[in-house]
Amino acid sequence: MSNIPEVGQPAPDFSTPDQNETLLSLGDFSSQWVVLYFYPKDDTPGCTTEAKDFTELNQKFSELGAKILGVSPDSGKSHGKFINKHNLSITLLSDPEHLLTEAYGAWRLKKFMGKEYMGVARSTFLIAPNRIIAYTWPNVKVKSHAQQVLTKLQELAATSQSAE
Template sequence: MSNIPQTGQPAPNFSTPDQNDHLVSLDHFSGQWLVIYFYPKDDTPGCTTEAKDFTELQPEFNVLGAKILGVSPDSGKAHCKFIDKHNLSITLLSDPEHHLIEAYGAWRLKKFMGKEYMGVARSTFLISPDKIIAYAWPNVKTKGHAQAVLTKLQELSAVSNPKIS
């Protein structure tokens, strides 16, 4: 787990296709907050819950100037089906070669029913407008997670942008 970016470190750069095969890179989000979350597979129960929760809260993230990116090894075509089926409004990035997933330390040894295998560990990173890891959740449980990320973003954006009274 030592390769997981830590709070205060520069966010690993990336350039990865989204569900529509448009290249998305960290540089596209200069000057704004970014939530990037990693999940194992489209259209599975936990991943669907997480994507729907982020979609539901997206207007609140937008108010704070934050964009949301979900990343999995699934193809763009699979992402499009997932988005259509669940009416998702977030951007999903396709990383079948695990370059982005590995850069953020989300490709890890996992255990299921006594078997060990390499896979995507559900994890989330909040990246500040200056491309620094503002907060990391290396081991995510889906229930309530999107709300926890929004709450942390609200705290951090209030600190970096105090209201003038």
């Protein structure tokens, strides 16, 4: 069974290249919320919809102090083409060795047409500025997912501000 981090646990750290081959770590976003979402492959129908939905809401996430990071096994070069083709405004991380994907329990046994194989299970993690997992979506359905994440972030950000 995959080891999915739970709400309240420290978020697994990472150091992974983005679409520009710039190495990014969780610590680079220490004062921000992070939406870390895992998806199977650049430029496929579901993954394109999800990336475009997050891009459409990116300004609202930014206003709440959140950074959106998409993760797939694709190369930085593939990510760059994907971003340019669909005019995406989010950051995409390259994880060809599945190290980050495994750390978040998103590299799982999948089934398609009766065959079992290991692959990326569409999952999203909302990480608080203190680097603690604030909310998880371990089995994402693309339709309206970005909006669900934004709504949850609005709730949690409001709660953390009133607690200060």
